[in-house]
Amino acid sequence: MSSDEIPTLNRAQREACERLDGALLVVAGAGTGKTRVIEERTARLLERGVAPERVLLMTFTRKAAAEMLERAALRHPLARRVDGGTFHHVAFRIVARNFRALGLSGPPTVIDTDDAANAVAAAIQRLGLQRDRRRRLPRKGALQAAFSRATNLRAPLADVVARDLPDFADEVETLQRVRRAWSEYKLERGYVDYDDVLVMAAKLLGLPEVRDRVAAAWSHVLVDEYQDVNAWQADIATALAAPHGNLMVVGDPKQSIYGFRGARHEKIVGFADDVPGAAVVHLTDNYRSTQAILDVANAVMAQMASRIDRPLRAAARPGGERPRLTVVEDERAVADLVADALQERLGDPGALGGHAVLVRNAYLSVPLQGELLRRKIPFAVFGGLRFTEAAHVKDVLAGLRILHNGFDELAWLRLLQLLDGVGETTAARWFADFSDPDALAATGDGGPLARARRRGEQVASGKTRAGLQELIAALDRAERAVSVAESYDQLLAWYLPVLSRRHPHEPYRQQDLAFFRVVVERYADLGALLADLALDPETTRQAVHAGAPDAAEGLRPVTISTIHSAKGLEWDHVVLVGVDDRTLPSPWAVRRAARDGDEGELEEEKRLLYVAVTRARERLDVVHALFGRQGLQRLSRFLEDPGVQATLDVATSARATFADEGGATLERGGLLAALAGDEDG
DNA sequence: TACATGAGGCTTTTT
């Protein structure tokens, strides 16, 4: 938020800042200074004498919270100490401190989606279902997704299965059994996935005595991006504020883009009804963008089926350059065009950081990344595959997880299977031996690692023996290490040869692991590191290292981001690429609308475009490639809309030509005709 | 029991 550009608070902002007590809903359009309001209101609470630790600020990414508090600190020095974090962080703290009330024997381990799916596979195996050839099951990932969706929407599994896994509609009872076995498996092993964290916290807060004890820590609760909360998160927020009623939520229903994750933008629309006595403030003056950019946003908004608000009005930047829609030949040409534009800014230190390239799907930026690498233009990537999801990072993390919790089965299985000659069965058998509770009690081994150290010789035979012993020796050295970083080094010393054997031609993996050490170094406590990595991949993204390492120093990199990850951010110049009708809207949303008559997802895709457009301050470029992976592609229906077209300057690159069936080449006029045509393949 | 091979299903966005 460009708070520095708002000279004074306007009337609505002032009202929102001054209402320090009670329930308050702030409906803030894009760029209307809601962040400024949160900062200012926080400062006023501190001025009034509220201790910073008593203020809780919840958002969806920790970075957003940290930046907000950093800026608030300019107004009040104590703001940096305000208690802030993501919903998942706060929920995890609550769960970890109250694990006994949940019947757990210790604080749980957070697992990511991938391991949650692995746990589904383990549950299926335990039920003996995988041997049954007559009844096939969905893949583990599809099952995990269905279970997650049911949890997030608080919907019956049957509904989700009917919608997402229609082939298995007759098997709902079996799937239900898998879901129960899966939950039991996770509970037994002390694993919590992202959904469990929220559900457990909400359940705990449903116990009045726990709620009052936990909630007593804070006197004021502030929630940003409330349009993206799901039912569990809304419950957590209201429970934490229940004792005092000081709950401020801020959001914009038109920017709700997490419906797939169970976000319920009705929660913000209905907030005033759910919370009696809540005051409502609307922020409508936009301080971020030029009017020319807002004209595009307004034209997109006009296509929305519901809640057509008053158009955004540029309060600080009237006029402005008209956004441009450029049509080029293909992906390659898109990458060239963008790279050309960025290269011009290379001579202008600091300017590069003012640019962002936004995409609907993470993989769409791959050709551009290649081109920027080639030209040594530094960039940072947000969204898509996260660093900790890369196989090589997960391998080393598995070692750290074992040090943290010797009973971490998924981590053991992962590491053991890296050994030559060891597959699923052997790994499972070894782990069963190492973790056998009776044997552990009988022999006095402290845990699986200690037992593995003694048993290594006996369980393994022949060629696998040496491999197992090397692994155990490495874990042993890592365990004795005096710091987390040293443990990491010990594991790495063992792992790097394994890595070069498995991926001999991918040196980037080693670079990743070297880069990752910088993250590891920051932690003195292994448990904190692992919890943060699972809950907050944001801070450990595959980031600048992807850019040219030998680029001139001090250049702030260009941002490449998914639209989702760009939420809440802004840049002087935004380039939106991948705007064909098979990308934005996504084919799933289109299919859902055509088949089930459910326009909900299509509406969300419109909001996605709205979010993308409103990230730009001064200049907006939309680049469309005529040819994609599936041949000729039409421009997004949302951009073809006459209202939107009227706000854009349309340009066609001279290179954008294509051959029709007869081999003739069309240019300009022909291209535009093709854009408007209804043939899409 | 590890690994190769083939068939089939699913393909996005994030904590």
Add this chain to the structure above:
DNA sequence: GCCTCATGTA
């Protein structure tokens, strides 16, 4: 087109 799972083979 890619990943996952199941079956066949050494």
